[in-house]
Amino acid sequence: MGSVVESREWYLAAYSPHGVPNSDNLKLRTVALSLSSDSIPDGHVSLQILFLSVDPYLRTRLTGTLDGLYIQQYPLNEVITAYGVGRVIGSKDSKYTEGDLILTPSAPVAEYCILPSSRVIRKIDAASGISLPDYLSALGVPGFAAWVGIVVLGDPKPGSNVFISAASGAVGMSAGQLAKIRGCRVIGSTGSDEKVKLIKEEFGYDDGFNYNKESDFDAALSKYFPDGIDVYLDNVGGKMLESVLNHVNKYARIPLCGMISQYNKVWTEREGVRNLLNMVGKEVRMEGFMLESYWHRFEDFAKEMEGYIKEGKVTSKNKINIGIESFLDSLASLFSSSNIGKVVVQVNKA
Amino acid sequence: MGSVVESREWYLAAYSPHGVPNSDNLKLRTVALSLSSDSIPDGHVSLQILFLSVDPYLRTRLTGTLDGLYIQQYPLNEVITAYGVGRVIGSKDSKYTEGDLILTPSAPVAEYCILPSSRVIRKIDAASGISLPDYLSALGVPGFAAWVGIVVLGDPKPGSNVFISAASGAVGMSAGQLAKIRGCRVIGSTGSDEKVKLIKEEFGYDDGFNYNKESDFDAALSKYFPDGIDVYLDNVGGKMLESVLNHVNKYARIPLCGMISQYNKVWTEREGVRNLLNMVGKEVRMEGFMLESYWHRFEDFAKEMEGYIKEGKVTSKNKINIGIESFLDSLASLFSSSNIGKVVVQVNKA
Numbered sequence: 001m002g003s004v005v006e007s008r009e010w011y012l013a014a015y016s017p018h019g020v021p022n023s024d025n026l027k028l029r030t031v032a033l034s035l036s037s038d039s040i041p042d043g044h045v046s047l048q049i050l051f052l053s054v055d056p057y058l059r060t061r062l063t064g065t066l067d068g069l070y071i072q073q074y075p076l077n078e079v080i081t082a083y084g085v086g087r088v089i090g091s092k093d094s095k096y097t098e099g100d101l102i103l104t105p106s107a108p109v110a111e112y113c114i115l116p117s118s119r120v121i122r123k124i125d126a127a128s129g130i131s132l133p134d135y136l137s138a139l140g141v142p143g144f145a146a147w148v149g150i151v152v153l154g155d156p157k158p159g160s161n162v163f164i165s166a167a168s169g170a171v172g173m174s175a176g177q178l179a180k181i182r183g184c185r186v187i188g189s190t191g192s193d194e195k196v197k198l199i200k201e202e203f204g205y206d207d208g209f210n211y212n213k214e215s216d217f218d219a220a221l222s223k224y225f226p227d228g229i230d231v232y233l234d235n236v237g238g239k240m241l242e243s244v245l246n247h248v249n250k251y252a253r254i255p256l257c258g259m260i261s262q263y264n265k266v267w268t269e270r271e272g273v274r275n276l277l278n279m280v281g282k283e284v285r286m287e288g289f290m291l292e293s294y295w296h297r298f299e300d301f302a303k304e305m306e307g308y309i310k311e312g313k314v315t316s317k318n319k320i321n322i323g324i325e326s327f328l329d330s331l332a333s334l335f336s337s338s339n340i341g342k343v344v345v346q347v348n349k350a
Numbered sequence: 351m352g353s354v355v356e357s358r359e360w361y362l363a364a365y366s367p368h369g370v371p372n373s374d375n376l377k378l379r380t381v382a383l384s385l386s387s388d389s390i391p392d393g394h395v396s397l398q399i400l401f402l403s404v405d406p407y408l409r410t411r412l413t414g415t416l417d418g419l420y421i422q423q424y425p426l427n428e429v430i431t432a433y434g435v436g437r438v439i440g441s442k443d444s445k446y447t448e449g450d451l452i453l454t455p456s457a458p459v460a461e462y463c464i465l466p467s468s469r470v471i472r473k474i475d476a477a478s479g480i481s482l483p484d485y486l487s488a489l490g491v492p493g494f495a496a497w498v499g500i501v502v503l504g505d506p507k508p509g510s511n512v513f514i515s516a517a518s519g520a521v522g523m524s525a526g527q528l529a530k531i532r533g534c535r536v537i538g539s540t541g542s543d544e545k546v547k548l549i550k551e552e553f554g555y556d557d558g559f560n561y562n563k564e565s566d567f568d569a570a571l572s573k574y575f576p577d578g579i580d581v582y583l584d585n586v587g588g589k590m591l592e593s594v595l596n597h598v599n600k601y602a603r604i605p606l607c608g609m610i611s612q613y614n615k616v617w618t619e620r621e622g623v624r625n626l627l628n629m630v631g632k633e634v635r636m637e638g639f640m641l642e643s644y645w646h647r648f649e650d651f652a653k654e655m656e657g658y659i660k661e662g663k664v665t666s667k668n669k670i671n672i673g674i675e676s677f678l679d680s681l682a683s684l685f686s687s688s689n690i691g692k693v694v695v696q697v698n699k700a
Contacts, residue, residue, distance in 0.1 A: 060631075070631030237627060246617075259627045267596075272622015277587060277609045279638035281410075281420030286636045288629035 003036035008324050009079040009110035015064025018266050020332050025062060026080070028325060033112050040092045046114050047086035049107055050350050051320075053136040054330045054343040055170070056260050058082060069258075069290070079108045083141050085124065085132050086115075087348075093117035101126055103135055111324055111347055121298070130309055132350050137316040137342035139305055141291065142170035145257050146233075147301045148294050150178045153255035153287055154231040158183030161225055163244065164205075166235035168195035168317075169334075170342035171257055173203045174305075175233050177314045180204040184231075187224045189240065191337040198340060202317060212337075217243035228252075236261045238271035245278045256288040264335060317341030353386035358674050359429040359460035365414030368616050370682050375412060376430070378675060383462050390442045396464050397436035399457055400700050403486040404680045404693040405520070406610050408432060419608075419640070429458045433491050435474065435482050436463075437698075443467035451476055453485060461674055461697055471648070480659055482700050487666040487692035489655055491641065492520030495607050496583075497651045498644050500528045503605035503637055504581040508533030511575055513594060514555075516585035518545035518667075519684075520692035521607055523553045524655075525583050527664045530554040534581075537574045539590065541687040548690060552667060562687075567593035578602075586611040588621035595628045606638040614685060667691030 008030050016025040035046045060069040061080070074080045084107030088100040096102065096117060101124040104115060124135060137143060149171070156162050162179040166172045167188025176199060179186045188199045188208040199205040207224060214220040221229070221243055228249035234241050237259025244254070262270045279286065308314040319339050321330045324347050333339045358380050366375040385396045410419040411430070424430045434457030438450040446452065446467060451474040454465060474485060487493060499521070506512050512529040516522045517538025526549060529536045538549045538558040549555040557574060564570040571579070571593055578599035584591050587609025594604070612620045629636065658664040669689050671680045674697050683689045 066631075069627070241626070242622075256626070256630045258630055262627050267625045267627070270624040270627065272592075272624040273626055274620040274622040275617045276591070276606070276623055276636075277419070277612050277617070277620065279636065280606050280608060281416075281638070281640060283638050283640055283643055285638075286626075286629065288631065288633050288635075290631060290633055293633055 003039075004032055004034050005112050006030050007033045007110050007112040009108060010324070010327050011079050012062065012074045012076055015073070015076070016062045017064055018269075019264050020335050021059060021062050021328070022332070023328060026328050026331075033114070035090055035112065035114070037090060040090050040114055042092045043117055044092050044114050045088050045096050045102075045117050045120070046090035046112070047102070047107070048089050048112055049084055049086050049110060049347045050101075051085040051132055051136055052107060052109055052327065052345045052347060053083040053140055054327070054334065054345060055083065055141050056258055056263065056334050058331060059263050059334070071290075079110055081106050082109050083107065083136060085135055086113075091117075096120070096123070101132070103140075109324070109327055122302075128306070130306065133318040133320060133342070133344045134309065134316050136344050137170055137318050138174050138309060138314050139302060142342055143174040143305055143316075144291055144294070144298065144301050145171045146175035146178055147305065148289055148291065148297070149233045149255040149257045150175050150182070150231070152294070152297070153289060154233060154253050156182055156184045156231045160184045160230040161227055161249070162186045162231045162233070163221075163225065163229050164188045164233045164235070165240050166190065166260060167199045167203070167205060167208055168340050169235060171233075171235055173199070173316060173341055174314060176203045176205045177308070179231075181308065181313055195340055198317070202315060211240065218246055221247045231255075233257055234259065238262055238273075242271070242273045242275055245273065245275045245284070248278065248282045248284050250282050252282060252284045254284060254286040256286060260335065319343045321345050323347070353389075354382055354384050355462050356380050357383045357460050357462040359458060360674070360677050361429050362412065362424045362426050365423070365426070366412045367414060368619075369614050370685050371409060371412050371678070372682070373678060376678050376681075383464070385440055385462065385464070387440060390440050390464055392442045393467055394442050394464050395438050395446050395452075395467050395470070396440035396462070397452070397457070398439050398462055399434055399436050399460060399697040400451075401435040401482055401486055402457060402459055402677065402695045402697060403433040403490055404677070404684065404695060405433065405491050406608055406613065406684050408681060409613050409684070421640075429460055431456050432459050433457065433486060435485055436465075441467075446470070446473070451482070453490075459674070459677055472652075478656070480656065483668040483670060483692070483694045484659065484666050486694050487520055487668050488524050488659060488664050489652060492692055493524040493655055493666075494641055494644070494648065494651050495521045496524035496528055497655065498639055498641065498647070499583045499605040499607045500525050500532070500581070502644070502647070503639060504583060504603050506532055506534045506581045510534045510580040511577055511599070512536045513571075513575065513579050513582045514538045514585070515583070515590050516540065516610060517549045517553075517555060517558055518690050519585060521583075521585055523549070523666060523691055524664060526553045526555045527658070529581075531658065531663055545690055548667070552665060561590065568596055571597045581605075583607055584609070588612055588623075592621070592623045592625055595623065595625045595634070598628065598632045598634050600632050602632060602634045604634060604636040606636060610685065669693045671695050673697070
């Protein structure tokens, strides 16, 4: 490894208040990065980035306002960051040595970087038999979100009727499998017939429907939930959430994981939910969550989920796009209904 | 007491899907009721109704659909029922004797009745020093709703910023005082300058505003909550709830007690809330409640609230309308912004 590398990275050129972010907002540039031992401060590691996790919440860090998820906005002209897997290529922290594989929620969207080792949340056991992309899907941000939503907040009982939107997406695929493990009846909505087939055949959903073919969500939910909905893991918001509120059972729980249908709009143009009054009579609990509040449970999650993966009870479908240059299109694909499963960018060969 | 009395009663002549219920929906009739000992079945008492509680939820039992609060609808042509205080005038249950004062959630909106004694939830101690109308306000349905909303679900800490809508209404007046007892900063919204004065001077609110004078709720909430809102007891729904979601703090709680601004509309015409996405980033918990799920806590509530009333820490303002004939106008007044405090109908002299 030469002491200076050329590293391509995506930086924020302009905020994107609405619409799908494009090449006016995120631009690729090449920087020269010194990775010589002298260039690594104490308590830091140098990394070759291997895989980056492409998640919908990243979009809300590009608006330039705190509206929405209230996550800190990326600063202009700086490289953006994401959850990722890296290989240690140099270390000024005795806990890490060259060749270690690590996970960090704060990987620069770049080919190489120098990172404070405090940002490393986990060393990956290369002998675990689990693929590196799975550490970003079932064992990463979306798997953890599914676990918090289903296990911690939704807490369905055996036989509960569980509905999951964006069911073939990165969160939905793990969420459906977790609900099945708990003995629930699980129905998903997703954006194509192919994806409906997928969630039934690969992720164990009892049934599902293509929301693009349903002109009347209320009618669809009446059909798939003759006994009502006990838990709805909401990943989309808007009209689907409104329709669900017409089908909730007493004491239903609605963990709000994200609202992908609403991210690209300013709030005044988002779809209003008109039937919140139903929450009163049905005594529904709706609760938003962000993973930052649940990191203290990450080890519980990881242990449980690794067990399921090794037993073959949870599987992931990962869409791996090759090369750092694919990051922007990968992000845009989350909003186009074109992708299936977890979108990952492979930056360097593992 | 003659063995047959003429008893006037309000019955449901036609459902009222929207708008304020009127004399086409509820009609007064006179029935002859035998109160002789032979006419009282075992396990029943005959009552002279003294006071009836006029509450917004009654309106949702008149729509003819389960939409909204999902409470059982009143049957057509039958006398409607409400929470009330009665005096026992005859008894076929050894627990009750002539002259006892009792509380029941199922009093016919009538001058006299025969009631299963299982419907009696409490015998009133005439020597308690608490006025009978207070048993329907701070110690009745609205006081219990305030207690569940603030104490059980809102659970604010000393110094928390608490917002209460319909603050001068029956629930709001007790809720504000309960939040102050817990050491919170409490702000209310209400429909006139006179009511703003009232909540500050009589119910201990730190401040309040007249929503009819605020063209921009967001601006008003910015002014009154420079540090954001920790607990919002929602009694109105619609635009005010939407504005609150632009001012919530992390982990805010929103107990949904009712949505009086929305009851007179079919759901598709209710005001949509467009910014539920804020609940994700702020990790807000919104939870509807109905008192039927909390009756097991009624004694806890009653004991605590009686203590506050006797210590002078909680006071009620009751609007007492005289005569069974005033019931319909009393119900309509809940939706006109004209009333203050708890609306009670005095049916017979106490």
